[in-house]
Amino acid sequence: MAQRGSAIRRLIAGVRAAFGFARPLTLLPTAALTLAIALFAGLSAGQPLNAQSGYSYTGVASCAGSTCHGRSEGNGAIVRQDEIATWQSPSAVSGAHSRAFALLGGRRGQQISSSLGLGDARSAGSCLGCHATYVPASERGPRFQLDDGVGCESCHGAAIGWLSSHYEVRGTHPANVRNGLTPLEDPQVRARVCLDCHYGSTDRGQFVTHAMMAAGHPRLTFELDLFSAFQQHHDVDADYVQRKGQPDSVQLWAVGQAEAVARATDLFARPAYGTEGVFPQLYFYDCHSCHRPITDGDERRLTFETNPGRPITFGQPPFNDENIIMLSAVADVLAPGRSDAFRAASRDFHDAMDDGRADAQRAAIALRSEAQSLSAALSSRGYGSNDAFTIVERIGSRAVSPRFTDYAGSVQAVMAIDTLLNALVSDGRVTTGAAAGIRANINRAYSAVSSPGEYRPAAFRTALGDAVSAIGRLR
Structure with missing residues (x-):
């Protein structure tokens, strides 16, 4: 820790x-x-x-x-x-x-x-x-x-x-x-309580607007298991398990991703939150697709990469899909029967951004429904000792890792690998000594996202790939 x-x-x-x-x-x-x-x-x-x-x-x-x-x-x-x-x-x-x-x-x-x-x-x-x-x-x-x-x-x-x-x-x-x-031991309940402030809600004073960020409020990010670990003030002993059941880090992480997608799309679909005057509420979008160096010189540094998970016009501000990317990987491994429907809904949602507010709103509602279904499925299923290994492999796979083109999504990815490695250590699947060696690679990935201004997608993907490969060799 x-x-x-x-x-x-x-x-x-x-x-x-x-x-x-x-x-x-x-x-x-x-x-x-x-x-x-x-x-x-x-x-x-x-x-x-x-x-x-x-x-x-x-x-x-x-x-x-x-x-x-x-x-x-x-x-x-x-x-x-x-x-x-x-x-x-x-x-x-x-x-x-x-x-x-x-x-x-x-x-x-x-x-x-x-x-x-x-x-x-x-x-x-x-x-x-x-x-x-x-x-x-x-x-x-x-x-x-x-x-x-x-x-x-x-x-x-x-x-x-x-x-x-x-x-x-x-x-x-x-x-x-x-x-x-x-009942905070329930992953869905805990996620929704945390998301009220760590993403936003419809209650008064629980939504960070783009204007607030422009005034200096930091960007919000959310990962349920990691945040829970830092705030934990109890021991998971026999008495705790008898009263509340055995918590599972992989479940907390996975349900947190599903609830984050559900919350983001729910708020985006609401007119009072999704728009601000003639503009969309830019809080929902990836900050660094716009906030990047702009020069008229010949040496232009490309900071916007085409993302295979987003069928949008080049230059269109992308919806911040950090949790959508993670939930796609989760669905592939833990809820394969729902993965195709979720992936299609997420692509339709991004695609609708080119068509106007009404289409995007309908697509957001559809994506929210898929995320809620995944949350229910992930909350009710059992979890095995190999789940963390399999999810790590999926995040590092060729189907998922090319989507780490943006700062926010990359931060979410390295937090996920960190969380899943910690779960493997807690379950006794990976020794503390072996984890210490892998953390050198994870720390390289953290270093690659330590500053939005210095973020380099290719370097990040390499560091994350090294960490994923190291974990895979321990399986």
């Missing part, structure tokens, strides 16, 4: 520097911990909060007591109980949620909001939807603080219904879910 993390950190170094992710953050203040302990005492004394209290969200402090999730060491009998410390980690990735609100008050956050005429970013709904647990004031309990950032309830759901039941000795996970706990 350390090697894997260092490679990803190099990839996101620019975003870290701009947003100040590396700034240390201390644990919750003593006052907040005191309130949390008092809350726990009240619950233990038979005075549980309930929906009649008039609010649904209790805030991070309600989870932060030393008898709950606020221990300094992860040594709890059932769960680690140091989850707050993990959430507030100074790490650029595992502690990012706790710093999300604070970023809005930083130089870059204020510059973006000022450019967009939003005023103070810390009070702008367009920003708070993803930089905080942004719920109406009427739903916030007395210990709820908006400046906690992306708190526990952003992912786990409003706690008022399950806060008391989830620590009861005889409590069960299904009962907690019935009381409102979000």
Whole structure:
């Protein structure tokens, strides 16, 4: 994981520097911990909060007591109980949620909001939807603080219904879910929760427009298993498996790809999101097909390659199909009965870009349907020990690798190979020592996509191909 993390950190170094992710953050203040302990005492004394209290969200402090999730060491009998410390980690990735609100008050956050005429970013709904647990004031309990950032309830759901039941000795996970706990062990559910901010949704403040990116907001990318690994604050032990089942990294990755395609096409098909004035909403398109050096000299550097998966006119801005490419490889291996239909729908979608908004919208809806069907199939199937090997081979095959012509798709591809190698190590199919050697090739691929301005498709494909070949020799 350390090697894997260092490679990803190099990839996101620019975003870290701009947003100040590396700034240390201390644990919750003593006052907040005191309130949390008092809350726990009240619950233990038979005075549980309930929906009649008039609010649904209790805030991070309600989870932060030393008898709950606020221990300094992860040594709890059932769960680690140091989850707050993990959430507030100074790490650029595992502690990012706790710093999300604070970023809005930083130089870059204020510059973006000022450019967009939003005023103070810390009070702008367009920003708070993803930089905080942004719920109406009427739903916030007395210990709820908006400046906690992306708190526990952003992912786990409003706690008022399950806060008391989830620590009861005889409590069960299904009962907690019935009381409102979000079942994040379900890959589809987890993907949709993450995608709300890591791609976008129709909720207020959860869609990054092209204007926001023009003002300085970083481009978003998404890979469910990798993101889950960086945010994991639990141990997958016997107790976890008994309560929630055994998670599978390949399944998480595959379902994440399907849900990302479904979300992208769903939003694109909606008029309020897919268009902006006379232009399409350019958020959906591959940034670097347009943002490239333009010169009038004789030495022109071609930065736009014809992509065999996109039947579009040369020079037409391509839809960002990073997840579509990955899902095509997934379908070929894990859902072959649906692969031809998905591939045809994706080609029809790209082809419709030359025909106008109405045709593209219809094609997007058709592609969304195929992606949703794949998501359901990938969520319900069993997974074998050879699946990761087979998918790696498919990504590196002549049918798929020529489609890595663009920066975003290449980033997604190297994250996929990284994730699948990690799954092979976790399953005992590849030793740690063997993986370390392969990571040298993976790191070369990461280096090839470390900067959009320096991206070279041919060099990337060579590096990725070397990594794929090295993994294949271990099968």
